[in-house]
Amino acid sequence: MTDTDQGADPIVVAGGGIGGLCAALALQQQGHEVVLLERASEISEVGAGLQLSPNACSVLAGFGLLDALEPYAHAPGNLRIWSGRSGRQIARVELGDFIRQRHKNPFWVIHRADLQRVLLERAQSTPGITIRLSSDVKDLTATPYDQLSCIFREGDRTESLTCKALIGADGVWSKTRQHVPGHKNARFSGQVAYRATVPIDQVDPKFARDTGLWLHRDCHLVHYPIRGGRELNIVVLAKEDWGDETWSAEADKEAVVRVFKDWPAETRNLLNTPKQWLKWALCSVDASGPWSHGNLVLMGDAAHAMLPFMAQGAAMAIEDAAILAKHLPKDVENIPAALRAFERERKPRAARIQGISFGNARTFHFSGPMAFARDSVLRLTKPRKLAERFDHIYGWTPDQ
Numbered sequence: 379m380t381d382t383d384q385g386a387d388p389i390v391v392a393g394g395g396i397g398g399l400c401a402a403l404a405l406q407q408q409g410h411e412v413v414l415l416e417r418a419s420e421i422s423e424v425g426a427g428l429q430l431s432p433n434a435c436s437v438l439a440g441f442g443l444l445d446a447l448e449p450y451a452h453a454p455g456n457l458r459i460w461s462g463r464s465g466r467q468i469a470r471v472e473l474g475d476f477i478r479q480r481h482k483n484p485f486w487v488i489h490r491a492d493l494q495r496v497l498l499e500r501a502q503s504t505p506g507i508t509i510r511l512s513s514d515v516k517d518l519t520a521t522p523y524d525q526l527s528c529i530f531r532e533g534d535r536t537e538s539l540t541c542k543a544l545i546g547a548d549g550v551w552s553k554t555r556q557h558v559p560g561h562k563n564a565r566f567s568g569q570v571a572y573r574a575t576v577p578i579d580q581v582d583p584k585f586a587r588d589t590g591l592w593l594h595r596d597c598h599l600v601h602y603p604i605r606g607g608r609e610l611n612i613v614v615l616a617k618e619d620w621g622d623e624t625w626s627a628e629a630d631k632e633a634v635v636r637v638f639k640d641w642p643a644e645t646r647n648l649l650n651t652p653k654q655w656l657k658w659a660l661c662s663v664d665a666s667g668p669w670s671h672g673n674l675v676l677m678g679d680a681a682h683a684m685l686p687f688m689a690q691g692a693a694m695a696i697e698d699a700a701i702l703a704k705h706l707p708k709d710v711e712n713i714p715a716a717l718r719a720f721e722r723e724r725k726p727r728a729a730r731i732q733g734i735s736f737g738n739a740r741t742f743h744f745s746g747p748m749a750f751a752r753d754s755v756l757r758l759t760k761p762r763k764l765a766e767r768f769d770h771i772y773g774w775t776p777d778q
């Protein structure tokens with residue numbers, strides 16, 4: 379094993395997803411040396427879109443990245459909620475300029491690969507951040523001097539790196555979480571997400587501008603334009619067992635079409651368009667479990683993976699990054715206390731939004747009288763009032 383000498387002890391971030399990259403940027407802004415270890419040989423994200431709400435954009439604005447992201451983003455004017463049974467529109471939630479003016483930041487939809495590339499390019503060009511790919515974090519041990527030694531495999535070598543803090547941003551199947559006593563494990567929800575993207579000119583123009591949410595018994599469909607409006611992202615969420623050993627896999631197109639066999643023709647046509655579908659098992663990590671232990675802290679999906687029924691998982695990871703850095707100024711003396719303070723500040727919000735996501739998982743899939751009651755309330759509420767119901771999520775900024 380070789381010991382990597384970095385001079386002054388850095389902060390190590392394990393995982394180069396959206397959360398880890400944002401943590402690296404935010405911690406560097408505080409003046410720390412940061413080493414980011416990412417298991418994959420390249421940082422890339424396959425076929426999926428992301429709703430980037432104003433709370434997440436407020437952090438990205440702090441990195442000065444909104445201009446770099448804008449060409450890849452699309453700002454839907456509305457979220458349109460449709461009945462997957464009748465094909466009729468149930469309600470409209472006003473987004474676009476209304477949300478931008480209300481929360482001083484945009485509500486964007488974007489391809490995850492575009493967001494991740496912009497974050498990566500900024501991190502790579504920032505002095506003080508070192509990114510090491512093909513670096514798989516294997517173990518952590520405490521040193522006698524209140525530091526941590528992070529053991530990782532880089533290619534066929536095992537190395538160790540001494541750090542003053544380790545940020546576990548290694549996702550829902552986090553290895554670093556095993557080092558937090560009493561941690562909660564990830565749980566499969568019994569639901570899966572099918573995801574695909576298609577060129578926008580191949581779909582009904584009705585789907586090309588706004589975000590669409592189609593509700594039906596035990597499943598729902600979401601679509602929105604990405605890549606600056608050139609592609610449509612399509613996500614189907616449905617109850618299903620998961621028999622595969624991996625947690626994402628290529629999906630059988632026929633299986634997707636089967637889920638929607640009694641849906642309106644326009645949705646069946648839409649779902650027939652993609653050539654390839656990918657499938658994800660939807661898992662969560664109970665946010666109320668412990669996130670920190672000594673100089674180690676979890677963030678993002680490692681700490682509180684949530685079901686995507688409020689589209690806030692990545693947004694929470696981005697918010698975590700900003701608040702983590704706030705608790706870790708350059709001259710921080712007591713790192714474990716700072717990490718506990720971060721956990722105390724973030725946990726109630728992450729747990730609340732995780733709870734809303736679980737709640738939506740039920741209400742989105744209602745049938746019979748419950749669906750009728752849900753739709754009646756939605757129908758009677760004005761588009762701006764529906765948007766205002768999310769002020770407590772979208773109105774968040776790091777300086778509150």
Ligand SMILES: Cc1cc2nc3c(=O)[nH]c(=O)nc-3n(C[C@H](O)[C@H](O)[C@H](O)COP(=O)(O)OP(=O)(O)OC[C@H]3O[C@@H](n4cnc5c(N)ncnc54)[C@H](O)[C@@H]3O)c2cc1C
Nearest residue numbers: 393395396397417429515548549678679689690691692693
């Ligand atoms: C269908 C679906 C739709 C979604 N839609 C939205 C949305 O619209 N808006 C939104 O905000 N969120 C959404 N989410 C949630 C969002 O994708 C996640 O919450 C977010 O990606 C979590 O980011 P993260 O950085 O914490 O973890 P990840 O993105 O999982 O990143 C973890 C990284 O750690 C690396 N890693 C793992 N183990 C190790 C190791 N041992 N050593 C080194 N590196 C390691 C991995 O390779 C990976 O790069 C959605 C999720 C799903 C499934």
